[in-house]
Amino acid sequence: MKKTLFDKVWDSHVVKKIENGPDVLFIDRHLIHEVTSPVAFLGLKNRNIEVIYPDRTFATADHNTPTINQHLPVKDPLSANQLQALEDNAKKHNIRYWGLGHEKNGIVHVIGPENGITVPGATIVCGDSHTSTHGAFGAIAFGIGTSEVEMVLASQCIMQPKPKRMRITINGALDKGVTAKDVALFIISQLTTSGATGYFVEYAGDVFENMSMEGRMTVCNLSIEMGARGGMIAPDDKTFDYIKDREFTPKGDAWDKAMAYWETLVTDVDAVFDKEIAFDAATIEPMITYGTNPGMGMGIKNDIPLAEKLEGGVATYKKSLNYMDFAEGDTMIGKPIDFVFLGSCTNGRIEDFRAFASIVKGRKKAAHVTAWLVPGSHRVEEAIKEEGILDLLHEAGFELREPGCSACLAMNEDKIPPGKYAVSTSNRNFEGRQGPGSRTLLASPLVAAAAAITGKVTDPRELMQEELV
Amino acid sequence: MAYDKFDILTSSAVPLPIENVDTDQIIPARFLKATERKGFGDNLFRDWRYNADNTPKNDFVLNNSSYSGKILVGGKNFGSGSSREHAAWAVYDYGFRCVVSSFFADIFRNNCLNIGVLPVQVSADFLQQIFDAIAANPETELKVDLNAQTITLVGTELQENFDINAYKKSNMLNGFDDIDYLLNIKDDIKVFAQTTPL
Ligand code: SF4
Numbered sequence: 001m002k003k004t005l006f007d008k009v010w011d012s013h014v015v016k017k018i019e020n021g022p023d024v025l026f027i028d029r030h031l032i033h034e035v036t037s038p039v040a041f042l043g044l045k046n047r048n049i050e051v052i053y054p055d056r057t058f059a060t061a062d063h064n065t066p067t068i069n070q071h072l073p074v075k076d077p078l079s080a081n082q083l084q085a086l087e088d089n090a091k092k093h094n095i096r097y098w099g100l101g102h103e104k105n106g107i108v109h110v111i112g113p114e115n116g117i118t119v120p121g122a123t124i125v126c127g128d129s130h131t132s133t134h135g136a137f138g139a140i141a142f143g144i145g146t147s148e149v150e151m152v153l154a155s156q157c158i159m160q161p162k163p164k165r166m167r168i169t170i171n172g173a174l175d176k177g178v179t180a181k182d183v184a185l186f187i188i189s190q191l192t193t194s195g196a197t198g199y200f201v202e203y204a205g206d207v208f209e210n211m212s213m214e215g216r217m218t219v220c221n222l223s224i225e226m227g228a229r230g231g232m233i234a235p236d237d238k239t240f241d242y243i244k245d246r247e248f249t250p251k252g253d254a255w256d257k258a259m260a261y262w263e264t265l266v267t268d269v270d271a272v273f274d275k276e277i278a279f280d281a282a283t284i285e286p287m288i289t290y291g292t293n294p295g296m297g298m299g300i301k302n303d304i305p306l307a308e309k310l311e312g313g314v315a316t317y318k319k320s321l322n323y324m325d326f327a328e329g330d331t332m333i334g335k336p337i338d339f340v341f342l343g344s345c346t347n348g349r350i351e352d353f354r355a356f357a358s359i360v361k362g363r364k365k366a367a368h369v370t371a372w373l374v375p376g377s378h379r380v381e382e383a384i385k386e387e388g389i390l391d392l393l394h395e396a397g398f399e400l401r402e403p404g405c406s407a408c409l410a411m412n413e414d415k416i417p418p419g420k421y422a423v424s425t426s427n428r429n430f431e432g433r434q435g436p437g438s439r440t441l442l443a444s445p446l447v448a449a450a451a452a453i454t455g456k457v458t459d460p461r462e463l464m465q466e467e468l469v
Numbered sequence: 470m471a472y473d474k475f476d477i478l479t480s481s482a483v484p485l486p487i488e489n490v491d492t493d494q495i496i497p498a499r500f501l502k503a504t505e506r507k508g509f510g511d512n513l514f515r516d517w518r519y520n521a522d523n524t525p526k527n528d529f530v531l532n533n534s535s536y537s538g539k540i541l542v543g544g545k546n547f548g549s550g551s552s553r554e555h556a557a558w559a560v561y562d563y564g565f566r567c568v569v570s571s572f573f574a575d576i577f578r579n580n581c582l583n584i585g586v587l588p589v590q591v592s593a594d595f596l597q598q599i600f601d602a603i604a605a606n607p608e609t610e611l612k613v614d615l616n617a618q619t620i621t622l623v624g625t626e627l628q629e630n631f632d633i634n635a636y637k638k639s640n641m642l643n644g645f646d647d648i649d650y651l652l653n654i655k656d657d658i659k660v661f662a663q664t665t666p667l
Contacts (some may be wrong), residue, residue: 015661016654021636024654026661036553038504049652053662064502078502085504129552129576145554145580147646155651155658160579161634193489194546197575227549229575254666293489293549316488316544409498409551418521430493430550432516 002271004165005234006200009140009265013123015157022159028122030057030152031108034064034086035411036127040150041089051153054094058117059086061099062107064411067374067401070100079412106377106403109133109345113217114379116246120235120262125152130345130427132223135232136216137239138265142230163229164274166199170207172281177461179355180215181347181425181444183207184222185287185297190279193295197227199275202267207281208233213242214351221346222427225294234266286460288332289429289442292320300447300459304330323431324439332457339422340371340452341434342445344408347425348376350383352445357389359449359463365397366455372414373398374406410435423451472585474644478567479612479623481538483530484603490543491550492577496559509555510562535607542599543570548577557581567613569620571596582637583646589613589620595629598622615641
């Protein structure tokens with residue numbers, strides 16, 4: 001039978017099929033962090049069982065960590081306690097632990113690919129919904145709950161019904177100033193936040209083939225925001241070049257053997273998807289969200305849709321605009337903003353900082369804007385310094401913070417104050433996501449940079465400097 | 470940890486007719502700092518339920534004593550967003566054993582099933598009938614029969630069937646969880662593991 005990429009990887013990891021029930025799926029690599037793992041370890045303790053394959057689990061501290069003065073003890077006692085619990089649990093169970101200050105520390109979905117933990121054809125899970133990021137390498141990767149974290153620690157397996165298959169194809173060329181983030185926000189705006197629930201998505205076509213690995217990570221990262229369990233892209237030479245010689249990728253003969261397998265990881269011609277969707281690259285513009293879920297996005301120059309044009313859910317729509325203090329028919333361009341957040345596992349990698357820098361270079365940050373620039377990992381932080389981006393940011397009036405999830409979920413001190421507007425490169429604009437009462441506009445690093453310079457929502461194409469792009 | 474068995478639940482219900490209720494609303498991230506599964510119910514819907522000074526918001530349904538019960542009825546696409554199981558724990562810890570909606574986000578549904586909260590997906594029409602019935606009489610009861618896979622508006626003829634896979638159903642009826650199952654097939658897993666190098 002002809003198989004999709006997703007089928008090939010999934011089927012090869014099924015330990016057992018349960019009739020009228022889920023598949024028992026073997027997990028190659030498991031990432032854990034401080035927030036969703038402690039209760040799982042407690043479960044192991046209560047059952048008096050060990051971690052089955054400690055080598056297959058990797059621990060980092062990222063969700064609940066400060067992004068300044070990381071060398072000092074963590075001030076908030078609850079956060080400190082959670083970080084300590086992770087460190088203790090990792091030590092007790094012989095799990096690799098890259099805590100605060102460790103050179104490999106960073107956001108779980110940034111450090112996975114950086115260290116070669118993420119490889120094609122693997123199954124990867126983590127107690128964080130944006131685990132879908134790793135699908136950029138042709139892996140099956142998805143977020144799980146804490147009970148499932150416990151299952152993986154105990155048995156290296158989880159039990160899941162096999163999702164349906166969806167393919168999203170985008171052919172053609174993207175316009176100037178249209179980034180991977182815009183492609184993803186565009187797709188979500190078309191499908192809505194529940195449009196892919198129950199599916200695993202494969203992205204195909206020119207746009208994804210031409211995209212950098214980091215861009216692919218951004219797209220796969222956001223798969224969950226349309227309800228999909230995950231998204232994936234077939235591995236190609238770009239993928240193999242990216243992972244070669246990273247710490248946990250196979251070496252020597254093992255590499256050759258792995259390559260022979262990885263090269264088979266494409267959807268067979270004639271394989272059937274449960275749903276196929278196609279868009280034209282030329283219709284995608286730099287995007288911005290105006291509401292309180294990632295599906296409420298539009299081309300930056302458009303006006304906020306009128307409620308009467310909606311098919312339903314008018315009350316929920318109005319509640320959302322009311323929270324944002326926007327009105328139907330408003331144009332977003334020119335709306336004043338207070339904060340800019342560049343970071344997260346969606347857009348906290350080096351290319352995102354390069355893009356941001358390309359706009360702010362030689363300009364000055366708007367005086368009233370507070371900007372939090374948070375690298376996704378120490379590696380990213382180092383690259384920012386080495387490439388001279390840090391100097392350029394300093395000249396423009398920006399500071400760099402230390403790595404972590406930061407204002408993506410605002411569990412630490414990095415909270416947008418009530419009522420304030422933040423242009424954010426992260427992934428969720430839910431009510432209060434970035435702090436109680438915060439108002440989030442999701443956008444690309446280019447849009448974030450343009451907003452940071454002008455202090456208002458601005459089309460980044462007006463500020464693009466030819467020699468830099 | 471095995472959980473309470475679920476067979477038939479008859480209870481009044483708390484209505485939340487809002488769509489796309491995400492897990493950041495169910496339990497905001499700043500309340501995820503615990504290292505034990507305790508006390509999350511106090512912060513269920515925290516920012517909808519309390520003002521910044523911790524006084525209750527009178528217009529929120531959980532602060533309205535007319536509504537109570539073990540069943541939460543939510544709008545379409547309930548539980549979207551983060552994978553935090555804390556959201557399901559908060560729902561459970563508050564006292565709900567069943568959530569009814571016309572559509573659930575994937576991970577939230579899974580998390581509920583894993584801790585013994587039954588997600589019941591009904592048609593959009595039936596959901597509206599439930600909301601209308603509760604609006605007319607807050608004491609309206611729903612009867613959820615897991616074995617028969619039916620949900621009924623008590624006192625009316627209105628009833629729907631709901632889906633659940635046979636394995637999860639038997640787990641919930643018996644109070645078993647997946648880990649019990651996985652530990653039982655550990656030998657198979659170990660054999661399988663040899664075929665897939667790290
Ligand atoms: S940056 Fe945000 S989405 Fe990514 S892992 Fe951290 S909290 Fe999750």
